[in-house]
Amino acid sequence: MMQAWLILAAALFSLGLFGLLTRRNAVGILLSVELMANAVNVVLVAFGRWHGVADGQVFALFTTAITVAEAAIGLALVILLYRQRQDVLVDAATEMRG
Amino acid sequence: MMAWIAFGIVAATLLVGAFRVVTARNLVHAVLWLGLTLAMTAAGYVLLEATFLAVMQLLLYTGGVLTLMLFGIMLTRRVEGVEVPNEAANRPRAAALALGVFALFTWAILNTPLPPAGPGGAVTAQQIGHSFLTDHLLAFELLSVLLLAVMVGAIAIARTRDHAPAGQGGHRPGRRVLPKVNQKGGAA
């Protein structure tokens, strides 16, 4: 049972990764990142449950908080990017190249 | 036996939801599917007897992040919502990589012996609160500082300047404005 949850989390993580790699829209990328963060939470909770200690959930909460913060900042940047370029297509924004 | 069935339902919905989030052509659909996925995770937490967390999950993710994303889409969508499908080209490559990662994780999960199980019993919210203020007090405090910083940062980054930014006239000295990039990606 325990391993099943972990595998589920891994699947979720991989799907999030796939989304990250294929999305062209910045917001889409943020979505995928949310998904991956969520997968991590699942793992934490699963182990929390397995060991029967509160730490699992405490960490899950921490990660949630950080993910939310990250989403907020990410969105702010996206808005700035949008204001700058009137679109949020990631592939075109290569001004920062070497 | 019942647990497996419940797990099966939750897992299936989760996977379908996640898949749709990633492949939905229309961004709004993607966000909605994300909402569903997050909700089903909350259901998962219930199965894992982490009720407090399930509630928090629903509250934070489905409530907060979802609306945030919707706002994000609204603010940055000029073209009529239709999302052009991703490059066909690198999709298989991305899929391959994702599967690779998945295979790596599953292989790791299956091969590493699980540590001995701890005593059963659900973890109550009281225990979580207690551990917040004892074992992880520092992290807890730091987290509050972080969130404050994020709020200030987000506002500072995205606040609209007091003049219209779009026109070149309003260009404040010293702030280097990147050249306007029109739709086709060429510099204006």
Add this chain to the structure above:
Amino acid sequence: MLELTPLQWAQLALWVPLLSAVVLAAVWPLRKAGGPAAGVSLVAATVNLAAAAVLLFGWLNGAEDVRHTAPWLIGGQGLIELGVHLDGVSVSMLLVVAVVAWGVQVFSLGYLADEPKAGFGRYYTWQSLFLFSMNSLVLAPNLLQLFLGWELVGLCSYLLIGYWFTKPSAAKAALKAFWVTKFADMGLLLGLIVLYTHTGGFEWTATTTAATTVTLLFFLAVMGKSAQFPLHIWLPDAMEGPTPVSALLHAATMVAAGVFLVVRAAPLFAQAPLTGEVMTWIGAFTALFAASIAVVQTDIKKVLAYSTCSQLGYMVAALGSGAVLGGYFHLTTHAFFKALLFLAAGGLIHAVHSNEISHMGGLLKKLPVTGWTFIIGALALAGFPGFSGFFSKDLILEGVAHQGQWVPLAMLLVGAFLTAFYMGRVVFIALLGAPSEHAAHAHEGGGSMKLPLLVLAVPALALGFFAGPVAGLWGHEYHFHLGWVGLTASALGLAGIGLSWVMFAKGGAQGLLAAFAPVGALARSGAVDRLWATGYRQGLQVLGGAIAWLDRYVIDALMNLIGYLSLALGDRLRAVQTGNVRDYVYAVVAGLLLLGAWGAMFPG
């Protein structure tokens, strides 16, 4: 006279000229004033002369040798000392230098009167410095101090030849003199080092197995300083300097330093017969070679320069064949009559404002004192019986004959004939010949130009007769006897004078001139000069250019290559930053996979 010990006199002779030089150098208003500077230098020269005279007088009455040294340098094998060594040899040379230097400085008062003040002061500064350097060389207690004096004297020669440094030819001549002598001095430096390593000191009395190498190295330096073939090329060019300088340095004292070194280090040279052999041959050849070139020279100073070269050849040959007394006595007499000749020639040049003897016809009547003293010098040089040159040259020829060196003896005898011939030629053309238009308004120089000539004429005439006591001074016996060698030499001398009289006074036997044509061509072509010049230009400069090119375009280029490669690498690596976010994620994931795989393969 205040009572001073010989050591104090010697200290006086050594330090007073240095004091004068330092004062003149440091107090530049005094130097710029010209006249007063000359005064200071002359006072120093006179004090030096007095000290030298007293010392010689002391040694003539048999004072025993004095040696006083003080530590100068800390050597690995003990303290290296400098100081003063007074004995017959050093004291007599001291007087010779003192007399000639004094004469030259007095003569220069008149000769360089119309020089700019600053230049005049500078001239006398270098004169005082030279006097100090020569004295430190002469009074050297060991060969190291002799080397110190040797180099300082070379410096003074560089400075004095280049007195008119605005004249490019003078600047070049000064440089050439310094380079050639510095090149030769390498031998002396290396010789000293070898000597020190083998004997732990610089004493000339040391006996060592390495005597031959040391003396051969020393002889290389002697060839440079005393203008022996093939290193004689700088002496004719040194005539670019003012004539009094030529008289002092390039006739009497400096060039004699080489011979003095051999005389001083006689014990060392005695241990190396091979070096003696080499010296005899080179000396004899130089004597002949230089004499023959002197015959065809038209510039009076060049004639005297080559004559000095030739006479030095005689001395070297004498020392080579062991006739130390002959060599050293000839050095002494030659110093006086050659200085006299040069100063007299200076008088003639000053009167006619040109060095060419053809411009000087019939000057005897117009410049009686200069003329007659010139003739006395010429006769002494030619070895006319009774004159000082005759005695010293006779001793040399006896010595060489005694050694059984027949071919060198032959060369020296022919040289004697040529010497008499070219001196006769100069006398008959310049003093007695028909006066040229240049000599129309020639007039005698002032008292300052005549006094030294008279002073120097005395030893040129009479020194021969004092050979006995002088020899005694140096620890040798001398009793006059005229062997077949002496007779042939004087006969050849008279013949030379006679022939020159026939050819130049009477204009007869012009055909003989043709005989000297090839020598003339050789002299004008300056074959030896060009040999060294090409050696310098093609050899040293080309080598320098090659090394510089190698350094800049190979070794330095390699360092630059490193710089270039790093820059090029930098450019390539820049391309990795594509700016596209997705590529970065791919990189991250790829890294993750690699790590995972690696972890999987090597668990634990």
Add this chain to the structure above:
Amino acid sequence: MLTDHLLSLTVAAPFVAAVVLLLAPDLKGAAAKTVALMGAGASLLGALAVWINYDLSQGGLQLAEQYPLVPAYGISLHLAVDGWGVALLLLTGVIITTGVLATWTLEHREREFLVLLLVLVAGVYGVFVSQDLFVFFLFYEIAVLPMYLLIGIWGSEGKVERGGPLGFVWDKLNIGGREYSAMKLTLMLLAGSAAILVAMFAMFHAAGGKSFDFSVLQGFDYPEHTQLWAFVLLWFGFGSLGGVFPFHTWSPDGHAAAPTAVSMLHAGVLMKLGAFGVIRIGMMMLPDGAAYWVPYVGAVAVLNVVWGALSAMAQKDLKYIIAYSSVSHMGVVMLGAATLTADGWNGAIYQMVAHGMMTGLFFGLVGLVYHRAHSRWVPGMGGFAHAMPGVAAFFILAGLSSLGLPGLAGFVAEFLVFLGAWQSAHAWWAIPGIIGAFITAVYVLRVGRDVFFGQGPPATFHELSDAKGSEWAALVALGVCLIVLGVYPNVILEFIAQATSEYLPLVVKGAASGVAVLP
């Protein structure tokens, strides 16, 4: 009492002056230079005080001061002076004072220039007296790093035309330019420092990793193989600053581009740091390594002498000639060190001092000529002696000293080195050395004739004037030093010989330590 802090005061004096200059922004022009001069002068007085206070009969390390810095690793600011230190402190004092005097005509941001110069010299002082390897290296870096800024900002442009097999290198590098020279100098010296660092830590570790102090590292008997490679690292590490053969190529460009005072200080003193390092750290702490590598050190040194002299002969730029001659004379120093004989070592250290004075004077003069003629191209010059007789006289004096004329400092040094060379295991080293001295005579006097003698100066140079006030002071000071060191060398030779007699036996088992001490 003052003397027990003498060394730290001497080292700190320039540093304090630099700080004062930094903190007082309104100090401009002459005021700034006066402050700098006071700092430099104070350090010179300190060096003189050290010279007076050093008790020769006792010898060894004196005026010791020790302040722990990092006790865990045994790193302490341990200052003490030995015979060599006394001589080299004097050299540094004289060169920095004359260097500051020589910058009197500098207008462009002279305050920052003087700050960097003083910091640099503080580093140099530190190196000569520090008895702790870590602090030794720290001061060594302090001395090397300001060079980049000094040359980069105040340097002068040069031009080297493209050519040779590796011509393409010119595409990316502006060879001869100011930034290029500054960068090249700094990079090559830092590469050297990297090598030194590796060797330093190897020695520290091998000696038990408890302390960096010389006394500990000195006595320790390092394993044979460590000594072998560590010595090579030190040889080329310190050697790169000392102008050892393949790594000498920064010297011509660096000195040609550097402003006067900087090249005076660099060629005059900094290059000595390199040689001093090789001897003090390389040879003395790794005797077996030294014994093995010394024949090669000597051979490279000989090559240095002849190579430097020959390439100096072919140069047309005044500063390049002097720079290459510095490489050649530094070769003589390394040759002296490689002989492992008392004479050789005395000669090597003496040559450091003598050459320091000579090059200081040379670069001071070249700076004067460049300041007035605005050109360093020798073929275009001639007859300068008319306009500047004083400069001409001093140039000839410096030239004569560099070719080893007795009575001047150069002779004593080269004579001792060649003496040592002949006594050493490789007697043949003396011959190229002497030939090198002759070649020096050729190019130095030829430059003297080309630039100063001959007809009047060509029309292109109009306001050629002789040295003025402060410049005279610098020239006269250095000239007098050259003469004094030439006429009465025991002034500092006693100190040098004292230290050599103590240190040589450490390197050469049973060396002839019987160096006669003056009565």
